[in-house]
Amino acid sequence: METNKNIWPMGVFTSVGSGLGLSMEVLRRLEIPTIHLHAPRKTERTPAHAASLVDRLRSMNVEVTCVFAGFAGESYADIPTVKATVGLVPLQTRAERAAELKEIIDFAAQLKVSAVGLHLGFLPHEASTAGYNQLVEVTRDLCDYALRQGQAIHLETGQEPAGVLLNFLGAVERQNLFVNFDPANMILYGCGEPLEALAAIGPHVRSVHCKDAKWSDRPGETWGTEVPLGEGDVDFSRFLQILANIGYSGPLTIEREIPQEPERQLIEVGRSVELLDQLKAHYQPSSH
Numbered sequence: 001m002e003t004n005k006n007i008w009p010m011g012v013f014t015s016v017g018s019g020l021g022l023s024m025e026v027l028r029r030l031e032i033p034t035i036h037l038h039a040p041r042k043t044e045r046t047p048a049h050a051a052s053l054v055d056r057l058r059s060m061n062v063e064v065t066c067v068f069a070g071f072a073g074e075s076y077a078d079i080p081t082v083k084a085t086v087g088l089v090p091l092q093t094r095a096e097r098a099a100e101l102k103e104i105i106d107f108a109a110q111l112k113v114s115a116v117g118l119h120l121g122f123l124p125h126e127a128s129t130a131g132y133n134q135l136v137e138v139t140r141d142l143c144d145y146a147l148r149q150g151q152a153i154h155l156e157t158g159q160e161p162a163g164v165l166l167n168f169l170g171a172v173e174r175q176n177l178f179v180n181f182d183p184a185n186m187i188l189y190g191c192g193e194p195l196e197a198l199a200a201i202g203p204h205v206r207s208v209h210c211k212d213a214k215w216s217d218r219p220g221e222t223w224g225t226e227v228p229l230g231e232g233d234v235d236f237s238r239f240l241q242i243l244a245n246i247g248y249s250g251p252l253t254i255e256r257e258i259p260q261e262p263e264r265q266l267i268e269v270g271r272s273v274e275l276l277d278q279l280k281a282h283y284q285p286s287s288h
């Protein structure tokens with residue numbers, strides 16, 4: 001069956017220069033048309049760098065669909081360290097990171113990219129928790145800043161159960177706040193069955209990471225294990241069926257957290273592309 005190239009275009013998570021995600025060489029050789037781009041470090045977030053990056057990506061026929069923010073001092077060493085260091089939740093770094101996120105939003109605007117994604121960190125589970133309202137306020141401020149440039153903010157899933165994320169979206173109440181759904185994160189962090197979560201969060205999902213993982217024997221306490229797509233506990237047939245049901249037609253962005261060794265990436269990601277292509281042919285929603 002012929003697939004429609006405008007629905008569920010293939011994508012990969014990558015970066016320029018920082019060694020995260022898939023290398024540009026792999027991207028070129030696999031002819032991947034879209035990427036999520038990890039934001040470069042501050043010295044490279046200039047209009048001149050943005051212009052040269054736009055030219056380079058245009059020459060490769062690659063579209064950036066989301067810029068992902070990351071911050072100095074974040075560590076994914078283990079779950080308690082993530083809680084203490086990642087995103088806007090840690091208080092001691094919140095103000096400087098919020099300011100930096102605005103710079104990343106500006107950089108994304110220079111790239112003419114209309115979405116910025118991030119891990120906000122471990123959201124408090126109850127609205128009554130001390131500091132919850134301040135986190136809501138800072139997120140509102142960032143959404144309002146992004147909206148003035150016509151941009152959306154995508155919160156990456158995984159560090160909280162679906163219900164907690166839904167409550168937070170409701171509390172922030174901004175029309176340009178959405179979700180980047182990563183099914184593997186739900187498993188890695190032990191935050192609930194990913195496909196049930198996807199169905200629940202569905203209307204808010206505006207981008208996805210196609211990543212796979214195996215559950216930890218102590219979910220929520222120790223990491224699960226990230227594995228090549230198709231070898232883990234995410235049922236990608238059902239994942240695509242649910243994406244079709246919720247009306248998601250955006251990129252399927254493969255994320256694989258392995259070193260930038262082109263030959264290994266080429267083999268592993270090549271297999272993931274093949275698998276997703278087969279599934280797309282079965283489950284792709286019809287074009288309108």
Ligand code: MG
Pocket residue numbers: 156182185209211255
């Ligand atoms: Mg992800």
